[in-house]
Amino acid sequence: MAQQHLDPTTDTAAGPLPADTLETYLRAQATEFLRALRRHREDGTAGDPAGPAPAPDPHRPLRRAARRLSGTLHTFRPLLDAEWTEGTRPELAWLSGMLALEHAYADRLERLLQALHRLSGTSGAPGAGPQTVVPGAARAAALLDRQLTLARTRAHSTALQALGSSRFHAVTDRIALLASEVPLRPGSAAGADLRPLAAAAEARLADAVAALPLHTAGHPYNAQALVHGLAPDPAPHPQDAPWHQVRLLLRLHRYAREALAEIPDHDPSGEALDRHRDAAEAAAAAAQAARTPRIAPATAYALGVLHADQRHEVEAARYAFQHSWRARRPGTR
Amino acid sequence: MAQQHLDPTTDTAAGPLPADTLETYLRAQATEFLRALRRHREDGTAGDPAGPAPAPDPHRPLRRAARRLSGTLHTFRPLLDAEWTEGTRPELAWLSGMLALEHAYADRLERLLQALHRLSGTSGAPGAGPQTVVPGAARAAALLDRQLTLARTRAHSTALQALGSSRFHAVTDRIALLASEVPLRPGSAAGADLRPLAAAAEARLADAVAALPLHTAGHPYNAQALVHGLAPDPAPHPQDAPWHQVRLLLRLHRYAREALAEIPDHDPSGEALDRHRDAAEAAAAAAQAARTPRIAPATAYALGVLHADQRHEVEAARYAFQHSWRARRPGTR
Numbered sequence: 001m002a003q004q005h006l007d008p009t010t011d012t013a014a015g016p017l018p019a020d021t022l023e024t025y026l027r028a029q030a031t032e033f034l035r036a037l038r039r040h041r042e043d044g045t046a047g048d049p050a051g052p053a054p055a056p057d058p059h060r061p062l063r064r065a066a067r068r069l070s071g072t073l074h075t076f077r078p079l080l081d082a083e084w085t086e087g088t089r090p091e092l093a094w095l096s097g098m099l100a101l102e103h104a105y106a107d108r109l110e111r112l113l114q115a116l117h118r119l120s121g122t123s124g125a126p127g128a129g130p131q132t133v134v135p136g137a138a139r140a141a142a143l144l145d146r147q148l149t150l151a152r153t154r155a156h157s158t159a160l161q162a163l164g165s166s167r168f169h170a171v172t173d174r175i176a177l178l179a180s181e182v183p184l185r186p187g188s189a190a191g192a193d194l195r196p197l198a199a200a201a202e203a204r205l206a207d208a209v210a211a212l213p214l215h216t217a218g219h220p221y222n223a224q225a226l227v228h229g230l231a232p233d234p235a236p237h238p239q240d241a242p243w244h245q246v247r248l249l250l251r252l253h254r255y256a257r258e259a260l261a262e263i264p265d266h267d268p269s270g271e272a273l274d275r276h277r278d279a280a281e282a283a284a285a286a287a288q289a290a291r292t293p294r295i296a297p298a299t300a301y302a303l304g305v306l307h308a309d310q311r312h313e314v315e316a317a318r319y320a321f322q323h324s325w326r327a328r329r330p331g332t333r
Numbered sequence: 334m335a336q337q338h339l340d341p342t343t344d345t346a347a348g349p350l351p352a353d354t355l356e357t358y359l360r361a362q363a364t365e366f367l368r369a370l371r372r373h374r375e376d377g378t379a380g381d382p383a384g385p386a387p388a389p390d391p392h393r394p395l396r397r398a399a400r401r402l403s404g405t406l407h408t409f410r411p412l413l414d415a416e417w418t419e420g421t422r423p424e425l426a427w428l429s430g431m432l433a434l435e436h437a438y439a440d441r442l443e444r445l446l447q448a449l450h451r452l453s454g455t456s457g458a459p460g461a462g463p464q465t466v467v468p469g470a471a472r473a474a475a476l477l478d479r480q481l482t483l484a485r486t487r488a489h490s491t492a493l494q495a496l497g498s499s500r501f502h503a504v505t506d507r508i509a510l511l512a513s514e515v516p517l518r519p520g521s522a523a524g525a526d527l528r529p530l531a532a533a534a535e536a537r538l539a540d541a542v543a544a545l546p547l548h549t550a551g552h553p554y555n556a557q558a559l560v561h562g563l564a565p566d567p568a569p570h571p572q573d574a575p576w577h578q579v580r581l582l583l584r585l586h587r588y589a590r591e592a593l594a595e596i597p598d599h600d601p602s603g604e605a606l607d608r609h610r611d612a613a614e615a616a617a618a619a620a621q622a623a624r625t626p627r628i629a630p631a632t633a634y635a636l637g638v639l640h641a642d643q644r645h646e647v648e649a650a651r652y653a654f655q656h657s658w659r660a661r662r663p664g665t666r
Contacts, residue, residue, distance in 0.1 A: 120563045121561035228453075230453045230467045231467060297629070297630055300633040305638070312556070313554075316554030
């Protein structure tokens with residue numbers, strides 16, 4: 001199973017693909033990274049994070065390149081200088097993770113406020129007055145706004161500090177080196193083939209998907225995602241982890257295809273897993289807010305409805321994933 | 334549309350069906366009613382309503398016969414003595430509604446406690462200890478138990494009083510008359526045909542189903558049933574009413590087929606609408622309990638999760654209904 005090629009585009013029919021294809025991709029992504037960094041510095045600090053509108057995510061191009069570099073170093077590490085790769089990848093992961101936080105908090109708040117709005121039925125629904133105010137929902141919205149805006153402001157400061165740190169300058173130096181010369185493992189330039197490594201990334205993805213409870217997810221309204229919805233442990237739902245893992249493996253697979261100069265299609269499977277992750281984290285934020293001391297019962301009630309709503313979004317995303325995954329690979333069950 | 338026969342079994346191919354078929358059915362149901370009443374009196378008062386196990390629903394046979402009599406009088410009223418029918422039907426509706434309450438409260442409590450149990454993830458789910466106690470869930474369960482057991486006890490007393498009332502004895506006398514002689518409208522015995530009246534009941538059902546948002550219900554996870562989930566008005570969701578109406582029309586259609594001596598198939602559409610009603614009422618009970626003064630925020634939170642969970646059960650029931658309805662009538666959209 002692990003060695004089965006599910007995607008004809010990574011088959012070996014087209015012959016081996018040499019290491020210089022990888023070099024071209026890595027250099028291009030490194031150049032993207034440096035360009036994004038230069039643009040970012042020219043624009044100065046990115047707006048007021050506590051302003052009314054969500055920040056336009058100024059770190060996105062930097063994060064995008066960092067993710068691709070990190071993923072590609074991982075998938076093709078047998079072809080690359082081991083020491084350099086081991087030293088670079090964790091730093092890229094640190095960078096993209098840290099730069100993602102501010103936008104993630106802004107996004108989460110927007111998702112939760114929209115859901116509260118929808119759940120209140122105040123959006124011109126029949127029977128509801130135009131200005132119906134739901135006290136619990138309004139207070140829950142204010143509480144989430146306060147907590148997530150604070151988290152976003154902190155993430156903004158952390159990112160600003162990090163972008164001026166020596167740790168960041170060290171990563172930048174490594175990426176600057178990559179833009180001029182990719183540190184290949186000695187001897188790997190001749191006779192290397194990218195295809196088996198890309199196929200292995202795809203096989204890891206296929207194995208992880210095969211281990212998902214896709215049969216359950218294919219039956220709508222199975223209420224799986226709400227089990228543990230009331231558990232006192234504020235930790236992530238244990239059943240979410242394999243789905244998050246598939247999301248990461250799907251990304252690695254996507255970047256591997258990009259490195260092979262294949263242009264991946266629009267991928268609804270990946271979008272479903274993005275929604276899965278966003279909804280799971282939004283549900284956790286609602287549960288977390290409900291633990292705030294001395295809130296009114298009506299506020300806690302609204303947060304409970306919101307939590308369950310987002311956990312159902314988790315379930316809906318799983319349903320959408322299994323649907324698009326099966327459409328994409330008709331042979332798999 | 335209203336006159337279109339969707340079900341071949343009510344077609345006129347088999348020729349007119351005379352009034353004595355109706356008489357036979359009404360007499361049989363009246364006899365069932367009287368037999369259930371006698372058995373009920375022999376068993377004495379039905380257990381302790383506040384006992385730990387839900388009451389075994391001792392009124393079910395009585396209710397079942399009363400519903401069938403009431404529905405049949407409605408569908409075939411042009412063939413029956415008008416004054417007698419108008420005087421009998423409201424009394425049967427009063428009786429079956431009143432006798433249903435005690436069991437409905439017991440059922441609702443059981444549904445909500447099971448949902449809380451499932452949502453707590455305490456039923457041997459991986460990662461959860463066998464005795465994980467979720468404080469909010471436990472207190473929500475205790476609160477619902479208290480409120481719904483009180484309601485059930487009151488319904489029990491009301492039913493006991495009603496069964497000894499002169500109003501009840503008057504209904505019984507009317508049913509006793511029916512068991513011996515069905516009061517037909519003068520002249521309707523000769524040349525009457527039950528089929529057009531049964532077909533009209535079916536057409537009313539088809540029209541009501543056609544007005545349902547079946548297209549939306551056919552897309553899982555549409556979150557329609559949760560809109561208004563936070564509205565301050567404790568009244569029933571306005572969008573539920575047409576579904577409840579279809580449930581009643583489906584019953585009338587079923588009883589009309591029984592009166593025609595057709596044995597209706599097992600009906601998953603009707604079961605889906607029973608679940609729809611039960612979940613909608615359970616969701617309302619959770620929202621109502623959350624309005625109890627001075628409850629802890631954790632209790633209110635658990636009730637919010639529970640409310641949303643039951644509203645998703647409402648949505649799941651609509652999905653199941655549209656599925657089984659389309660399977661049953663392949664020609665309809």
